[in-house]
Amino acid sequence: MPAQDTKVTSEEDGPRRRVCLLTGASGRLGRAFCARYAGRYDIVAVHAWSPLKVATQDQEFVDPLDTAREIPRNAHRVFAVRADLTDDAAVVAVVETALHRFGRIDLLVNAAAYRNWGPLIGGAGNVVDTAAYQLTVNAVVPIKLSRAVAEAFWTDRPAENRASNRNVVNLSSTAGSILYPDGMQSVYAASKAALNQLTRHMASEYDRIGVRVNALAPNTFPGIVTTESVLEALVDLDSGRRTGEIRIVDREDVA
Amino acid sequence: MGVTDQVMTDPFPEEPAEGPLPTRSYFICSTPRSGSWLLVDLLRATGQAGVAREYFRLSPAGHLPDGPVQELLDQVRRLGTSENGVFSAKVHWMQFEELGRALGGGIVPTPEELARLLGDWFPSPRFVFLRRSDTDRQAVSWYRAIETNEWWQTGTRGRKAKAAAIEPDLARIAELEALLRDYEDRWAAHFKALDAEVLELDYATVCEDPSGTVGRVLDFLDLGPWDAPVDLEPRLKKQADDLSADWLARYQAFRAQEPGPQPTGAGVGEQSTGPPVGPQQRRPPVDLGKILANRAWIRSSHPFSHIRATDVFTPDYAGRLATGFREILDRGFGSNTGKVFSRGIPGYDAYGYNFSPDNYGPFRVFVSRPWLDMVSTLFSLPLTGHILCGLHHHTVGSGDGFLHHDLNPGFFADYPDPDGIVVARQNLCTYIDGTVHRPDVDVAETVRGVALIYYLDNPPWVPGDGGETGLYAGPYDNVKQPVIAVAPISNSMVLFECSPASYHSFISNRRSPRSSVIAWYHRPKEVVVAQWGEDQIRPHRGVEAKAETPAEETSPSDQR
Numbered sequence: 001m002p003a004q005d006t007k008v009t010s011e012e013d014g015p016r017r018r019v020c021l022l023t024g025a026s027g028r029l030g031r032a033f034c035a036r037y038a039g040r041y042d043i044v045a046v047h048a049w050s051p052l053k054v055a056t057q058d059q060e061f062v063d064p065l066d067t068a069r070e071i072p073r074n075a076h077r078v079f080a081v082r083a084d085l086t087d088d089a090a091v092v093a094v095v096e097t098a099l100h101r102f103g104r105i106d107l108l109v110n111a112a113a114y115r116n117w118g119p120l121i122g123g124a125g126n127v128v129d130t131a132a133y134q135l136t137v138n139a140v141v142p143i144k145l146s147r148a149v150a151e152a153f154w155t156d157r158p159a160e161n162r163a164s165n166r167n168v169v170n171l172s173s174t175a176g177s178i179l180y181p182d183g184m185q186s187v188y189a190a191s192k193a194a195l196n197q198l199t200r201h202m203a204s205e206y207d208r209i210g211v212r213v214n215a216l217a218p219n220t221f222p223g224i225v226t227t228e229s230v231l232e233a234l235v236d237l238d239s240g241r242r243t244g245e246i247r248i249v250d251r252e253d254v255a
Numbered sequence: 256m257g258v259t260d261q262v263m264t265d266p267f268p269e270e271p272a273e274g275p276l277p278t279r280s281y282f283i284c285s286t287p288r289s290g291s292w293l294l295v296d297l298l299r300a301t302g303q304a305g306v307a308r309e310y311f312r313l314s315p316a317g318h319l320p321d322g323p324v325q326e327l328l329d330q331v332r333r334l335g336t337s338e339n340g341v342f343s344a345k346v347h348w349m350q351f352e353e354l355g356r357a358l359g360g361g362i363v364p365t366p367e368e369l370a371r372l373l374g375d376w377f378p379s380p381r382f383v384f385l386r387r388s389d390t391d392r393q394a395v396s397w398y399r400a401i402e403t404n405e406w407w408q409t410g411t412r413g414r415k416a417k418a419a420a421i422e423p424d425l426a427r428i429a430e431l432e433a434l435l436r437d438y439e440d441r442w443a444a445h446f447k448a449l450d451a452e453v454l455e456l457d458y459a460t461v462c463e464d465p466s467g468t469v470g471r472v473l474d475f476l477d478l479g480p481w482d483a484p485v486d487l488e489p490r491l492k493k494q495a496d497d498l499s500a501d502w503l504a505r506y507q508a509f510r511a512q513e514p515g516p517q518p519t520g521a522g523v524g525e526q527s528t529g530p531p532v533g534p535q536q537r538r539p540p541v542d543l544g545k546i547l548a549n550r551a552w553i554r555s556s557h558p559f560s561h562i563r564a565t566d567v568f569t570p571d572y573a574g575r576l577a578t579g580f581r582e583i584l585d586r587g588f589g590s591n592t593g594k595v596f597s598r599g600i601p602g603y604d605a606y607g608y609n610f611s612p613d614n615y616g617p618f619r620v621f622v623s624r625p626w627l628d629m630v631s632t633l634f635s636l637p638l639t640g641h642i643l644c645g646l647h648h649h650t651v652g653s654g655d656g657f658l659h660h661d662l663n664p665g666f667f668a669d670y671p672d673p674d675g676i677v678v679a680r681q682n683l684c685t686y687i688d689g690t691v692h693r694p695d696v697d698v699a700e701t702v703r704g705v706a707l708i709y710y711l712d713n714p715p716w717v718p719g720d721g722g723e724t725g726l727y728a729g730p731y732d733n734v735k736q737p738v739i740a741v742a743p744i745s746n747s748m749v750l751f752e753c754s755p756a757s758y759h760s761f762i763s764n765r766r767s768p769r770s771s772v773i774a775w776y777h778r779p780k781e782v783v784v785a786q787w788g789e790d791q792i793r794p795h796r797g798v799e800a801k802a803e804t805p806a807e808e809t810s811p812s813d814q815r
Contacts, residue, residue, distance in 0.1 A: 049725075049740040050718065051555070051563060059555035064564070064629050065543055071551050080557075082738060116719070 017042045018164075018238070019102040021095070023085060023145065024111035025078070026050035029171060032227045033109070033234065038076035041107070044098040045078040046085070048112070056080035085112055085141045086133070095148045105149050106164050107238050110142035111171040117184040131187045138191035142170050143198055146206075146213070154209050161210035168206070169237050170199050172217040174250055192217070196246050203244030212243035219250040273333040274306065277342030280332075280377035281476055283307055284346060285385045286438045288396040290458040291345050294385055297461075297469050298343065303478055304469075305343025306335050311350040319350075324357035328376045341476065342377055348438035351445075365695045366448040382451055383472060386439055387458040391510070394432035395503045396495065398423065401431075423502045425509040426579070430614050437613045541623035546572040548746075554633065558728045558738040559758075561751035562633055565744065567709065573746040575617040577712040580770060583608055584648060584712075596648055604653040605761070608646040612680050618644065621707065621774050624674040630705050630776050634752050637778060640675035641667045641701045643686055644774040649722065649764050655734045656761035658727055661706050661753040662787070663687075663795050665777045669699035687795040702792055703753040704778035710743040714767045718742075722764030724749055726757075734760050743769045755791045 018041050024030045025045030034045055034054040045052055055061060056078050061071040081097050083090040098105055114137040118127035127134075146168050154161055175185050176192030199215040206213050214237045218230045233249050283298075285291035298304040310331040311319060320327060336342040346354070356363045358372040373380055387393045400406045403418050446453045454475040461468045552564035568576065588606055589595040596606035610618060620626055622642045631638045643665055666689030668680045679686045683696045691698060708724055716722070725737030726749075732738075740762060741749045751757050753775070783792060 049723075049737055051553075051739045051741065053553065053565075056555075058557040059553050061551040062554045062562075062633065063550045064547065064552050064633060065550065067632055073551065084736070 018106040019098070019104050020044070020107040020109060020238075021098050021105050021145075021149065022046060022078075022109045022111060023141075024109075024113060024171070025080070026052050027111060027113065028221070028227065029230060029234075030109075030111050032231055033111075034078050035073070036231055037235070038078050042102050043078040044081055044094075044101065044105075046081045046083055046094055046112070048082065048084055052078070052080050054078055085145060086136055088144065091141070091144050091148050092152075094145070095152045099153055104164075105153055106166050108146060108149055108168045109171070109234065110145060110168065112141060113138050113171060115188055117188055119183065120186050127184075127187050134187050135191045135194065138188070139194040139198060142168075142195060143202065146202060150206070150209060150211070154206075154211050158208070158210035165212070165239070165241070166210065167212035167214065167238060167243070168202065169234055170195050170202075170213070170215045172196050172199070172215040172246065174217050174219045174248060176215075176217055177246065177248075199246065200244050207243065212241070214242060214245045214247060217246050217248050221249075224251060225249050272306075274336035274338060275333075275340055277305075277332055277336040277377060278340035279379055279381075279476070280342035281305070281381040281383055282344055282346050282351075282377075283383045283385060284348070284351070284442050286347060286387075286393070286435050286442075288393045288400065288435075289385050289387050290461050291347075291385055293465075294383075294456070294461055294468070294472075295343075295345050297465050298472060301469060301473065303337055303339050303341060304473060304476065305337050305341040307343035307345045308335065309346070309350070310335060310344045311346050311354050313350055313353055319353055319357055324354070332376050339478075341478065348441050352441070363693045366445050370449055370451070381476065382446060382453045383475070384442055384446065384453050384455045385458065385461070386442075386455065389459075390432050390435050390439075391507060392495070392499075392503055393435055393458075394428050395423075395499055395506055397431050397435070398428045399499065399502070418498055423505065425506050426575070426616055428502075428506050429510060430616055433613050541620050541625050543620075543625050543629065545569075546620065548573075552633075555739075558726055559751060559754060559756045560634065561726065561749060561757075563741060563747070563749050565747040567746050567748050572617070572620075573711070576709075576772070577745070579617045580646060580712045580772075583646065584770070596646070603656060603761075604649065606648040606650070608648070609679075609681065610644060610646075612678050615644070618646075618772060621709070621772060622676060622678050624676055627676065627776060630707070630750065633750070634705055636704050636752065637782070638704050638776045639677075639699070639701050639779055640672070641665060641677045641679075641699060641777040642774060643679045643777075644772070647771050647773050649761065649769040651764060651766065651768050653761070653764055653769070655763045658730050658732060658734060658758045658760050659796075660730075660755055660757045660793070661703050661759070661775070662755055662757070662783070662791055663703050663753075663793055664689075664780070665701045665703055665775060666690075667699045667701065667777075669697040688798045700780055701777035702780050702783040703775045705750055705776040706753055706757075707748065707750045707772070707774040707776070708741075709748040709772040709774075710770070711745050711772060712770045713743050713745045716742050716744050716767070720764065720766045721762055722767065722769035723762045725760045725762050726751070727759065729756075730758055732758065734762065737762070743771065755787050 020037075020041040021044045022030055022033060023046045025034060025043075026047035027050075030045065030047070031053055034043055034052070037043070038054060045054070045056065052059070055074045055076070057080060059080075060074045060077075063069040063071060079098075079101050081094055083094050085091055085094070095105075114130075114134050116127050116130050116134055120128055154166065172195050173189070173192040175189040176196045180189070196215055196217070199213055202213040216230065216234055216237060218233070219225050221227045221230050230249050233247050237245070237247055283291055283294060295307040299306060310327075313319060331344065332342055335344050352363060355369045355372075358364065358369065363369075364372060370380070399418055399421075402421050402423075405418075452475075454472065456468060456471070546568050548569045549564055549566040552562050554562050567573070584596060586595045589597060596608045598606055615622060621644050627638060627640060627642065630636075664687075665679075666684055666686055667677050668683035668691075669677060677699065683693055684691050684698055689698050689700060713722075722743045723737075723740035724743070725734060726739040726741065727737050737760075741747075743764075751759065780792070
């Protein structure tokens with residue numbers, strides 16, 4: 001599908017807020033996305049055990065010394081769902097919950113990730129021991145959750161999906177396409193490489209139902225690139241028309 | 256160590272000589288560095304006011320010399336009596352309390368009982384209460400003596416060199432000042448309870464007018480008149496010098512900025528009317544507005560009512576807490592509760608530390624009135640002011656805890672307190688089961704209302720390190736799969752309402768030690784019973800078993 005730069009009407013311009021199903025909501029990108037865009041998207045924030053640090057349906061910010069004070073971050077709340085997405089039943093349940101709450105899903109952000117760096121031989125060696133889990137969380141869960149959304153909602157609505165510019169963004173990494181010489185990222189990098197290739201195949205297959213699929217591949221954030229630049233790329237992928245892209249976010253001299 | 260050995264450690268180690276049995280007696284009731292040796296020396300010089308020494312000196316572990324206390328008293332009453340039959344001894348509060356405990360067979364008697372017990376040895380005892388209004392100077396002096404081990408000076412030999420090398424620990428001085436005030440309070444409460452004859456002397460007056468002071472004491476003892484030498488020259492030299500003045504100025508500046516003890520000038524008549532179990536008047540003010548950093552805490556109802564906060568205190572204050580923690584941890588592990596971390600929390604793979612009631616240092620914020628009020632408001636819960644606060648330390652690889660909800664009783668030695676804060680004094684009443692260690696103690700039975708875990712001095716945390724506090728939906732959840740896992744990130748905190756639903760547990764720390772402050776804020780038992788029923792209040796783990804064995808002081812009980 002040809003890439004276009006035409007942007008659909010964003011929620012800042014119109015009345016209809018986009019519904020975003022976000023995994024990894026208590027992680028670095030998820031947290032930043034909720035904090036920055038809870039006013040623009042209706043966010044179903046999926047997290048495992050780490051608590052969310054944003055206002056949700058069952059938590060809010062409070063000033064301990066002035067409990068009556070209005071705190072701006074309470075103005076926009078995300079809808080929190082706790083789930084272990086390696087459990088197939090939980091994957092289905094998350095989608096059902098999101099649809100029950102908002103009636104649709106316009107954007108799926110697969111940001112949940114398990115990152116275990118270490119040597120393949122020598123050392124503690126647990127990167128090998130946890131390889132299957134790492135591949136599952138980082139590459140398999142995104143295709144399972146995407147399929148669950150497709151089966152529950154998108155498959156029968158290709159026209160509506162196109163009209164609403166519905167899409168999937170998979171959180172990858174520059175490690176998915178670059179060999180870093182630290183010798184520690186093997187399984188993690190492989191999982192992201194797998195995710196990149198899965199993203200391309202998803203884009204090809206999901207085109208039939210009118211849903212775009214892209215990957216976001218930043219370098220380390222914050223640190224080498226800013227979290228803000230990653231967020232901007234994410235929102236740009238959502239509002240744009242591209243599909244099948246692996247969007248690198250790296251230092252300017254590299255990108 | 257016998258008395259004869261002990262008295263040799265006073266400034267004037269004359270060979271002790273046995274006098275007659277006393278026909279009248281008095282105690283010089285003092286606090287450390289109150290000028291008591293000065294007063295003792297002046298009085299001994301009269302030859303008619305007894306032979307006061309510090310006969311009840313305690314070992315470093317806080318005990319009187321080995322052997323029956325009766326033997327000690329029999330020896331002391333002869334050593335301390337002058338030819339005219341007047342007995343005198345100088346005694347600090349902690350020594351007096353220990354003497355009482357020994358006479359009471361391990362239980363501190365009431366003031367009346369103690370007077371009767373002492374009266375068997377020392378007829379018609381009277382009390383000379385020596386105090387200082389400048390407790391800040393007194394604390395500096397005490398600190399310096401501790402650090403240099405120079406407790407008195409009789410000549411003009413220079414002594415500054417040793418002290419000059421010391422960088423004074425101002426927070427420690429604040430703790431010592433709080434301790435001095437507490438000792439004074441306890442003396443005052445003791446006298447009030449006895450309605451005893453007390454002559455109150457001020458250190459400054461003793462220094463300025465030694466002859467007049469001696470005259471007043473002899474009058475008080477019905478021993479006058481006394482022909483005072485025109486120029487009575489104390490043998491002891493005032494030890495304060497310009498270095499003391501410098502430390503004092505620094506300490507006063509420190510105290511002005513920080514939550515620390517406030518100076519006091521209260522006299523005997525102004526003391527609490529409560530039983531002498533350690534009133535806590537004049538707690539230092541705590542200004543939360545100045546020490547809280549993050550003012551946007553997360554209040555959540557899921558899986559049960561709790562609050563989480565990161566960056567709780569300003570970096571400066573968080574640093575003080577971490578330093579205070581490390582100072583205690585560096586003392587090592589042992590069984591001496593109140594001094595070092597100890598093991599012994601039933602079913603809990605951790606070390607616990609109990610604060611001494613008047614030695615919280617920077618941790619006092621967690622037992623302060625403003626903090627309690629804040630907690631009460633945040634949870635919309637009426638709290639009684641009874642607080643148990645301590646420290647926990649999990650070494651690397653500590654095992655998972657078990658799911659429990661903390662709706663447990665809390666027993667306190669109760670006493671009136673101006674701001675309504677009653678911290679646990681487990682030497683008087685065991686927190687977990689209400690065992691009383693002194694007959695005059697009133698016990699308050701409360702129930703835990705809010706639990707606090709404040710993480711501090713922990714290495715940077717990343718997922719996979721473990722050591723979280725898990726919050727669960729029910730009692731049979733997998734400990735490894737909490738609804739929420741609160742990471743033990745330094746200077747962050749979780750507070751939760753203790754209810755039949757507040758299941759939580761420590762999750763094994765695989766990579767780093769985990770340290771925390773823990774506290775429970777209590778509510779009236781009847782409120783809890785009305786809300787959930789008495790059967791929901793669970794006894795502490797191990798309490799039933801403990802009933803068969805002598806009660807002992809416990810660590811901050813139950814696991815986090």
